[in-house]
Amino acid sequence: MNSMSMAQVASSKESVSQANQEYLLQGSIIASAVEHLIHRLRGLCDNVENVPETFHDLEVCMSMRQPNQVPLQVRVRRALGTRDLPFQLRYIGQPELDRSRPTLVRSSIDVGCTSTVLEFLTELGCRVDFEYVSQGFLFRKGRMKITVAKIFKIIPGKQNDSEPVCNSYLVELSVLAPNGQDAIGDEMRIFAEQLKPLVHLEKIDYKRLGNIP
Amino acid sequence: MANMEKLNATLNAVKSLRSSVRQCFEQLADGTAAEQTEDNRTKFLVEFQENYSHINQQLREVETLINGLQPSLVSSYLGNTTYLAQEITQDRQAMYSQLVNSYKWIDKVHEHSLLAFNNLNLNNLRRSYTYCSQKRGRVQYTSCNNPDPEFIDNLFYNDISHTNTIYEVCRQFSSNAVVFATISHVLKAAIICKGVLIEWVTVKGYDEPMEIDDLWTESRYEVFRKVQEHTHSAMLHFFSPTQPELAVKSFMTWLNSYSKLFLEPCKRCGKYVSNGLPPTWRDLRTLEPFHEECKNC
Amino acid sequence: MGVTVLQPYQIPEGKTGAQAIDFLTKRLLALGAVHTGQFLVDCETYISAPQHGPSKAVHVLHDSEYPVTTFSILDTGTGKQIPLVADNLFDLLMLKMTSVYTSKKQTKIESKGARFEYGDFLIKLGSVTMMENFKGILIEIEYRPCVVLFYCWEMIREVLQSFLGVTVAKEYPGYFTSQPVVNAMGQQQLHAKQHDIYEPIDTINQYLEHFTNYRKQNIMPQVSSQSSNMSMNTGMRVS
Numbered sequence: 001m002n003s004m005s006m007a008q009v010a011s012s013k014e015s016v017s018q019a020n021q022e023y024l025l026q027g028s029i030i031a032s033a034v035e036h037l038i039h040r041l042r043g044l045c046d047n048v049e050n051v052p053e054t055f056h057d058l059e060v061c062m063s064m065r066q067p068n069q070v071p072l073q074v075r076v077r078r079a080l081g082t083r084d085l086p087f088q089l090r091y092i093g094q095p096e097l098d099r100s101r102p103t104l105v106r107s108s109i110d111v112g113c114t115s116t117v118l119e120f121l122t123e124l125g126c127r128v129d130f131e132y133v134s135q136g137f138l139f140r141k142g143r144m145k146i147t148v149a150k151i152f153k154i155i156p157g158k159q160n161d162s163e164p165v166c167n168s169y170l171v172e173l174s175v176l177a178p179n180g181q182d183a184i185g186d187e188m189r190i191f192a193e194q195l196k197p198l199v200h201l202e203k204i205d206y207k208r209l210g211n212i213p
Numbered sequence: 214m215a216n217m218e219k220l221n222a223t224l225n226a227v228k229s230l231r232s233s234v235r236q237c238f239e240q241l242a243d244g245t246a247a248e249q250t251e252d253n254r255t256k257f258l259v260e261f262q263e264n265y266s267h268i269n270q271q272l273r274e275v276e277t278l279i280n281g282l283q284p285s286l287v288s289s290y291l292g293n294t295t296y297l298a299q300e301i302t303q304d305r306q307a308m309y310s311q312l313v314n315s316y317k318w319i320d321k322v323h324e325h326s327l328l329a330f331n332n333l334n335l336n337n338l339r340r341s342y343t344y345c346s347q348k349r350g351r352v353q354y355t356s357c358n359n360p361d362p363e364f365i366d367n368l369f370y371n372d373i374s375h376t377n378t379i380y381e382v383c384r385q386f387s388s389n390a391v392v393f394a395t396i397s398h399v400l401k402a403a404i405i406c407k408g409v410l411i412e413w414v415t416v417k418g419y420d421e422p423m424e425i426d427d428l429w430t431e432s433r434y435e436v437f438r439k440v441q442e443h444t445h446s447a448m449l450h451f452f453s454p455t456q457p458e459l460a461v462k463s464f465m466t467w468l469n470s471y472s473k474l475f476l477e478p479c480k481r482c483g484k485y486v487s488n489g490l491p492p493t494w495r496d497l498r499t500l501e502p503f504h505e506e507c508k509n510c
Numbered sequence: 511m512g513v514t515v516l517q518p519y520q521i522p523e524g525k526t527g528a529q530a531i532d533f534l535t536k537r538l539l540a541l542g543a544v545h546t547g548q549f550l551v552d553c554e555t556y557i558s559a560p561q562h563g564p565s566k567a568v569h570v571l572h573d574s575e576y577p578v579t580t581f582s583i584l585d586t587g588t589g590k591q592i593p594l595v596a597d598n599l600f601d602l603l604m605l606k607m608t609s610v611y612t613s614k615k616q617t618k619i620e621s622k623g624a625r626f627e628y629g630d631f632l633i634k635l636g637s638v639t640m641m642e643n644f645k646g647i648l649i650e651i652e653y654r655p656c657v658v659l660f661y662c663w664e665m666i667r668e669v670l671q672s673f674l675g676v677t678v679a680k681e682y683p684g685y686f687t688s689q690p691v692v693n694a695m696g697q698q699q700l701h702a703k704q705h706d707i708y709e710p711i712d713t714i715n716q717y718l719e720h721f722t723n724y725r726k727q728n729i730m731p732q733v734s735s736q737s738s739n740m741s742m743n744t745g746m747r748v749s
Binding site: 419434478486491 | 511512542543628629630631653654655656657658661662664665668669672707
């Protein structure tokens with residue numbers, strides 16, 4: 001940092017990481033079978049020797065109405081139980097319509113930020129759509145991220161006492177990559193094959209699910 | 214050797230002569246039996262004559278043996294018995310001057326060892342734990358240096374307390390403690406102890422990480438690198454093997470004067486900044502702040 | 511990261527901005543400071559479209575001292591400011607809101623120049639330009655080992671005086687003496703910041719404060735733009 005040239009200074013803004021496409025496959029597994037999936041994933045993924053990484057996060061989904069456009073959707077995620085970690089602000093774009101691709105592809109911007117983000121977004125004009133707690137396990141395989149998590153509803157007024165949405169775990173396989181790296185889609189397909197028949201990871205078409213904005 | 218045997222034989226002859234003489238006198242002393250008969254008297258006389266001739270014979274024997282002896286040329290070693298013949302009167306001997314001399318020497322040795330002890334105590338660079346002098350009063354020193362863990366805990370949590378300073382004792386490395394001191398919002402210091410003696414001090418800024426796994430990296434700021442140098446010289450200054458507890462206490466009092474590191478101008482030049490640094494030195498007794506280049510003027 | 515004080519420099523009469531910077535650079539080097547490259551702080555302001563209620567402004571700032579961070583300050587228009595410190599990807603997110611928040615390009619303002627180190631001090635001589643027009647000189651001085659202004663203000667003041675050649679008031683700079691904060695009851699209070707632990711956002715707040723002042727000045731400082739080497743394209747419009 002000491003010997004920073006003007007060129008570096010100028011480029012600091014442009015050097016924004018371009019890994020802004022999210023490739024995503026999703027599925028679910030019933031709670032009674034989740035142990036088998038965890039064992040399978042521990043064998044397949046990078047961090048074999050360690051106990052699987054766990055997480056317990058609160059995610060708040062917000063949107064901002066924009067004239068003549070689909071609302072801007074952002075999510076704020078924070079780890080429950082630890083105070084020191086930064087909050088994560090995430091923008092997720094509309095999924096691409098291309099049916100030939102093996103995975104769902106959507107633009108995504110992940111930003112680490114300070115805890116003032118919720119107040120900032122509210123004052124900016126965002127409204128809370130819904131919020132939930134996600135608790136489960138995280139695995140890594142190269143640049144692929146696999147999460148196995150149970151989703152809990154937030155009961156208003158009872159932050160610590162939430163009730164599960166259903167008796168299943170949500171399984172997600174995702175990669176953040178720069179635009180145009182389509183080979184990663186096939187890589188993910190191959191990995192998803194290895195988890196069959198425990199879980200079928202698929203490209204979910206949100207349009208067909210109906211009432212989601 | 215032959216001489217020795219002869220001497221032995223002569224001594225034996227003397228011994229038997231003495232015993233015969235003794236026997237003869239015993240007989241004479243006993244006298245005759247109770248009844249003064251002629252028989253008894255003659256018997257007594259006969260016995261005496263026998264004894265007497267026997268003595269004469271033995272005496273001759275001794276004389277011949279003695280004549281056969283030659284005075285030995287080499288003096289034979291007689292052990293301590295030689296002293297039996299010594300003169301014991303004090304005036305006749307040369308002992309006095311020798312005694313006075315050795316007394317003077319012992320006195321000198323005593324004096325020198327005392328000076329050496331004081332000198333070694335003054336010289337704080339001496340960190341060795343083996344001490345030659347083992348006077349009675351110093352036994353507590355060795356015991357202080359291997360204290361039970363609670364001793365240090367107690368020292369830092371109860372005995373030593375300074376406002377604005379937080380102490381935390383870690384015992385990662387067996388029984389030796391590492392004490393983390395956070396002084397106000399100014400600096401953090403890790404004090405590494407061996408027993409009650411301070412072995413090392415690391416000083417870092419308030420915003421720098423200070424972890425048990427990383428006690429040796431220097432601060433990224435020049436000012437704290439300088440302060441660390443000064444803490445080392447102070448650590449050696451306060452070092453006192455005979456009273457380690459007091460040494461730690463005085464050192465901590467001194468270290469705490471850094472709570473005003475940025476706040477006080479130099480006592481000598483009156484300025485805050487010199488060569489880009491605040492007054493990093495604190496006087497060891499008065500705790501007054503000085504710039505490094507001002508302290509020796 | 512340490513305490514930073516930002517101070518506008520009054521350019522002496524009859525001197526251009528470039529001459530003043532030159533003068534200060536010489537003073538600093540004579541003091542024993544070492545030149546260690548360049549720096550840049552920029553600020554862009556996004557204003558909400560009028561149909562979305564009362565006008566709000568988002569000031570987005572970048573500081574080359576924190577190259578992967580974007581600082582944003584949301585001004586609600588009701589006297590409340592909410593800071594957000596985020597990864598620099600936040601810039602892309604601002605671009606997603608263009609239909610609501612639009613950038614006021616003509617107020618894009620920056621301070622850039624040389625960076626010096628003197629002991630643990632970090633001194634930056636910044637020429638402030640808005641739309642390539644020279645607006646003035648901002649001097650940033652940071653004492654990195656210290657986190658509370660109260661402790662090191664006298665040190666900072668002494669160093670400032672030693673190269674500015676003028677006396678600096680003994681009082682703490684304005685930013686530290688009276689900052690409006692909202693207390694637990696939701697009321698606004700004035701809070702003296704000189705005893706607080708300093709954070710990078712405090713530097714950014716000071717820059718925003720001074721940038722806002724420069725933007726308000728419609729007239730140029732006493733130096734005319736023609737005589738200043740700092741303004742290259744004098745033909746461009748002046749806000």
